[in-house]
Amino acid sequence: GDSVTQMEGPVTLSEEAFLTINCTYTATGYPSLFWYVQYPGEGLQLLLKATKADDKGSNKGFEATYRKETTSFHLEKGSVQVSDSAVYFCALRGAQGGSEKLVFGKGTKLTVNP
């Protein structure tokens, strides 16, 4: 079945550092790919998405590019802020069938220190 593997944390960075969180997937066909963020005590929020190969999703300075050849969707940000401290989840929605369920990675906890 479909699966997502993402870099496990925790990741600790200093403010203004460069962030990369790796994510690879296994799926049939062309899934849609997502990054969700979970701030402490809150539900998940969609950070960005890409629905086809070579699409780049971007939001709030975060970017991820859908790479079909490497089945990857790595999250990057050039300069992190303390407010980016959260848990980040890579997810996919399969291309097969009518279900729209999301398959999530384990999550990566990011802590940004001032």
Place this chain on the structure above:
Amino acid sequence: DSGVTQTPKHLITATGQRVTLRCSPRSGDLSVYWYQQSLDQGLQFLIQYYNGEERAKGNILERFSAQQFPDLHSELNLSSLELGDSALYFCASSARILSSYNEQFFGPGTRLTVL
């Protein structure tokens, strides 16, 4: 605020008991999804309803059941609770089915603790 509400926020109960978690989707959303977030299993899809009908099932135990009512709110029933059922249960809703840009909006979750 995603517009999805879940009650209660916290629930503490004992093994063997039964609980009901409630979810109200965003106004106009027809699909409701339930997910379980636990330390060992991560975030897992449980079940999806669309306009009152079950649409898809994931790793949902037979002790668990759900339904979606005519007003589109949904309830997740967990029975014969075990310690391992302690987790954060999320509800999400989305507007349409069979759409490529069908974002799921998540509620704040219900934290269940089984003692």
